[in-house]
Amino acid sequence: MRVAVAGMGYVGLSLAVLLAQRHEVVALDVVPEKVACLNRGTSPIVDSEISRFLDECARGERVLDLRATLDAAEAYTDAELVIIATPTNYDEHTQYFDTSSVEDAIRAVRAVNREAWIVVKSTIPVGYTVQVRERFGDKRILFSPEFLREGKALYDNLHPSRIVVGVDLSDAACVAFGHQFVSMLQEAVEHGVDSKPVPELIVGFTEAEAIKLFANTYLALRVAYFNELDTYAKARGLDTRQIIEGVGLDPRIGAHYNNPSFGYGGYCLPKDSKQLLANYDRVPQNLIGAVVSANATRKDFIADDVLREVDRLRSERGVEDPVVGVYRLTIKPGSDNFRQSAIQGVMQRIKTHGVRMVVFEPVLDTAEFLGVPVIRDFDEFAAQSDIILANRWNECLSPYADKIYTRDLSHNEQ
Ligand SMILES: NC(=O)c1ccc[n+]([C@@H]2O[C@H](COP(=O)([O-])OP(=O)(O)OC[C@H]3O[C@@H](n4cnc5c(N)ncnc54)[C@H](O)[C@@H]3O)[C@@H](O)[C@H]2O)c1
Known part of the structure; x- marks a missing residue:
């Protein structure tokens, strides 16, 4: 599949490298140094597994179909799947996530491509996917929470604790694409935690959003x-x-x-x-x-x-x-x-x-x-x-x- 990934941070880059093992992946960012770095075959973030994969690719020991660009049209025009992994910072004034980079990416995709499925991997407020689908009049947007840890981003996608995808459960095409996205992630998995198979959950959008925020808040609670x-x-x-x-x-x-x-x-x-x-x-x-x-x-x-x-x-x-x-x-x-x-x-x-x-x-x-x-x-x-x-x-x-x-x-x- 032709895949575009918006955002070359911990989430976007680890998914881009993961999927580039079997798919044609174009990674997009707005920071020229990150794009140049990846196109030189080096990782713009510190992550030992990403660096290992890129080094192995440079030595001809691993095949990765991956390139980076600053040009949104180049990345999105032919994509069948666009993964959005841009920042959603907490805004102290509104006391809510600033989701503008996700919306910018959706707009940029739809300016050149009406067909591609869009999977939002950025963490978003509970209720966001339903609202954004309504606002954009777009039934081809899904949400899949990401659970990786920084510094172990690719490792965690090679050995995930679970794969969760939020879909419109009443829309057969959306559910089918949710399953297809799960399969794409599953086929890249080495094994799950403790060498077990990776559990899959296909749930409603809002439940998927809640899973992410409740999981992280539990982790914060435990630390606290x-x-x-x-x-x-x-x-x-x-x-x-x-x-x-x-x-x-x-x-x-x-x-x-x-x-x-x-x-x-x-x-x-x-x-x-x-x-x-x-x-x-x-x-x-x-x-x-x-x-x-x-x-x-x-x-x-x-x-x-x-x-x-x-x-x-x-x-x-x-x-x-x-x-x-x-x-x-x-x-x-x-x-x-x-x-x-x-x-x-x-x-x-x-x-x-x-x-x-x-x-x-x-x-x-x-x-x-x-x-x-x-x-x-x-x-x-x-x-x-x-x-x-x-x-x-x-x-x-x-x-x-x-x-x-x-x-x-x-x-x-x-
Ligand atoms: N870091 C984590 O451990 C982690 C884990 C799970 C989920 N998340 C969520 O995933 C999202 C991304 O997190 P991250 O840590 O990868 O962020 P990051 O800041 O490391 O990377 C985001 C990248 O997106 C780029 N970007 C910004 N606007 C863009 C646009 N319009 N088009 C293309 N690229 C754009 C930025 O330049 C940056 O390189 C956030 O919503 C975060 O909450 C992060």
Whole structure:
């Protein structure tokens, strides 16, 4: 099938590479550097599997029918399927997702192609697909939620937890295309989680949208829960590790996804939980609002705890003007992305107290970030810092263990 993918980010690029194994794929973006990068055979994002696939293709060990373009008409005109994977940022003013890039893409497709099926992979508000199909008078738009993790984008599409497609269940053609899209993803799968087959769900549009936002809000809830457990333990001088181990041994709870952090971060969990809260409009709830506000409370607690350390350095160790160093802005190891990372919120809170700060972030090429000097040399950064904030532990921090402030207990869980 001739496939066009709009947006060469984590979602779009991983799907483009995945489908290019069996289909003719054109990836479209509005950023010239990304297009040029992919056309040189390299990945514009940090993702080990995408890089491996592209390297193998360059060496002739793998066939990928993939090219990139900036030209929407070139990408869309002959496409039979267009996948939209453009951003849907949360707009603080409207308190709703900004879906304009999805609508721009739909308009650009229909300007040159009335026939192609459009599958929206961007995360959208609950109810969006029905509205957009009505607004555009277009029955060939579907929604399929994406569940990949950043840094493991292609890996997660090769080993998905499930494939969900939202369709108009009363429209046979739409249901049939939903099944066809599932098949295209299934034939590219290596195997599901724990080597099991990948479950498929064909559901209504609105249910598919709800699945995505409820799944991410549950993940945010789980992070927030173990962070709040850690806040309690830290405030009361208890051993967080012992408590979490004892809690997780209940098989209904499990010992996974329970490693404390400075807060849930990344592009998706903060915005998706806020969007779900907005969708609750006039529907009673307590938990969803609590998930959203718990993250700010956690960052306040971490910042206050660090400020107490700063005071202790002043009063007990005589350090006149302690420097707080921020080790990495990224949300987790193996990622080049620091959209909405919790450590930034902590950093901003500490900075408002006039504490001197420095940042170590190799993916930044600016001299300052949020008014804080960036140091590119790790040893110089560590030497200048009296306290080093690390949301996630890294082996390079070991020699400076007495300076490290982290709540990361497992040191290897992402
Ligand atoms: N990142 C994730 O882990 C993840 C997981 C599941 C779902 N999602 C959702 O998928 C969507 C995309 O996320 P992402 O992380 O891949 O975003 P991203 O910001 O990494 O990539 C989006 C890309 O779209 C491009 N773009 C913007 N407008 C465009 C247009 N009109 N035409 C073509 N390209 C355009 C941007 O230049 C960018 O390269 C979002 O809705 C997000 O919520 C993301």
